[in-house]
Amino acid sequence: MSGWRPETLAVHLGLEPDPATGALVPPLHLATTFERAADGGYPRGYVYARESNPTRHAFEVAMATLEGGRAAAAFASGSAAAAAVLRAVPGGGHAIVPDDMYHGLRTLLTRVLVPAGLRVTAVDMTDLAAVRAAVRPDTRLLWVETPSNPLLKVTDIASVVAVAREAEAAHGAPVWVAVDATWTPPPWQPAFGHGVDLVVHATTKYLSGHSDVLGGVVVAAPAAREGDADAWTRVRDVHRLEGGVAGPFDAWLALRGLRTLAVRLAVQADNAATLAAFLVAHPAVAEVRYPGLPGHPNHEVAARQMRSFGAMLSFRLRGGEAAARAVAGRVRLFTRATSLGGVESLIEHRASVEPPGGTTPTDLLRVSVGIEHVDDLLDDLERALAPEAVA
Numbered sequence: 001m002s003g004w005r006p007e008t009l010a011v012h013l014g015l016e017p018d019p020a021t022g023a024l025v026p027p028l029h030l031a032t033t034f035e036r037a038a039d040g041g042y043p044r045g046y047v048y049a050r051e052s053n054p055t056r057h058a059f060e061v062a063m064a065t066l067e068g069g070r071a072a073a074a075f076a077s078g079s080a081a082a083a084a085v086l087r088a089v090p091g092g093g094h095a096i097v098p099d100d101m102y103h104g105l106r107t108l109l110t111r112v113l114v115p116a117g118l119r120v121t122a123v124d125m126t127d128l129a130a131v132r133a134a135v136r137p138d139t140r141l142l143w144v145e146t147p148s149n150p151l152l153k154v155t156d157i158a159s160v161v162a163v164a165r166e167a168e169a170a171h172g173a174p175v176w177v178a179v180d181a182t183w184t185p186p187p188w189q190p191a192f193g194h195g196v197d198l199v200v201h202a203t204t205k206y207l208s209g210h211s212d213v214l215g216g217v218v219v220a221a222p223a224a225r226e227g228d229a230d231a232w233t234r235v236r237d238v239h240r241l242e243g244g245v246a247g248p249f250d251a252w253l254a255l256r257g258l259r260t261l262a263v264r265l266a267v268q269a270d271n272a273a274t275l276a277a278f279l280v281a282h283p284a285v286a287e288v289r290y291p292g293l294p295g296h297p298n299h300e301v302a303a304r305q306m307r308s309f310g311a312m313l314s315f316r317l318r319g320g321e322a323a324a325r326a327v328a329g330r331v332r333l334f335t336r337a338t339s340l341g342g343v344e345s346l347i348e349h350r351a352s353v354e355p356p357g358g359t360t361p362t363d364l365l366r367v368s369v370g371i372e373h374v375d376d377l378l379d380d381l382e383r384a385l386a387p388e389a390v391a
């Protein structure tokens with residue numbers, strides 16, 4: 001498989017015909033326990049399903065290969081995957097996180113991890129001076145989410161890695177960099193090329209792609225670092241010892257999702273670029289946040305760092321919160337729902353789904369663009385926006 005492009009790999013990873021039956025599709029292994037040999041050994045490598053399971057393992061190998069990492073761990077949700085990384089930070093350690101962060105993870109920090117002893121500073125990660133200023137002698141993790149949710153801020157990953165390595169040199173302790181790449185599935189933003197330690201995905205979103213699987217994955221960097229500098233060992237311990245692992249059927253569905261990943265992503269990104277161009281020119285729209293627009297504040301970083309500008313965007317209405325809620329109320333093809341990355345287009349008044357006290361503007365609608373015909377999506381938005389343009 002070496003030398004194959006990501007589009008080809010996604011179709012074929014984990015798809016060797018089953019040696020027992022010749023079945024083209026991998027079997028769904030539900031077994032929790034595996035037979036030992038007469039000498040007590042484990043000739044096939046499997047012992048117990050929390051440790052590893054053939055179906056989960058096939059998905060983990062596929063994800064490691066697609067991201068260009070050396071191993072992966074599949075979790076029961078994206079939040080469980082992210083939590084495993086945050087909880088792997090050694091006791092008393094400090095983490096720097098983005099100020100515009102997936103709200104579920106922010107709530108996990110404030111409700112669970114900070115009370116349990118993790119120290120956290122939230123900064124605007126697109127401002128490198130702010131990231132550098134937030135570094136302390138006890139800093140152990142820089143958490144990157146780019147493009148961010150829901151403001152689509154784009155963080156320069158390579159520069160954040162440089163800050164981490166400077167901090168390691170200055171304070172003599174490891175500083176890991178983890179990227180929440182949920183919005184940039186492979187091949188949209190190969191983060192390991194910038195030297196990050198871990199890549200995290202909610203497989204719930206693009207990787208599964210059909211809004212019917214909850215899951216997450218952590219992928220380890222291609223090369224291990226020395227001792228405590230190697231984040232993977234600790235993450236893998238949280239995975240197998242706490243057991244927040246992906247169940248076999250969810251892993252099987254996620255693996256199936258990969259087969260169509262490349263074609264889904266290509267159509268979704270094309271559709272998103274078309275919708276962004278339409279919205280930016282619309283009189284009812286005050287601002288469009290999409291990294292592919294030349295007017296986006298981090299467009300240059302995005303153009304350098306991303307192979308595609310993705311399929312998420314958000315926009316703000318001139319008519320304020322009432323207009324935003326009215327537009328969401330008038331769509332017929334878009335579904336009003338949270339989540340993202342599925343084949344169907346979703347629209348969401350974001351501030352009202354997030355807990356109070358966040359930074360999301362109340363006049364903002366977030367859109368996850370699907371694979372419908374783009375003209376149908378345009379017609380739907382045009383109709384939903386029309387009364388606002390007149391008002």
Ligand SMILES: *Cc1c(COP(=O)(O)O)cnc(C)c1O
Pocket residue numbers: 077078079080082102104105145149180182183202203204205214215216
């Ligand atoms: C959805 C999401 C998560 C959490 O995934 P779950 O499967 O819902 O736990 C984490 N990060 C980002 C950016 C997400 O969009």
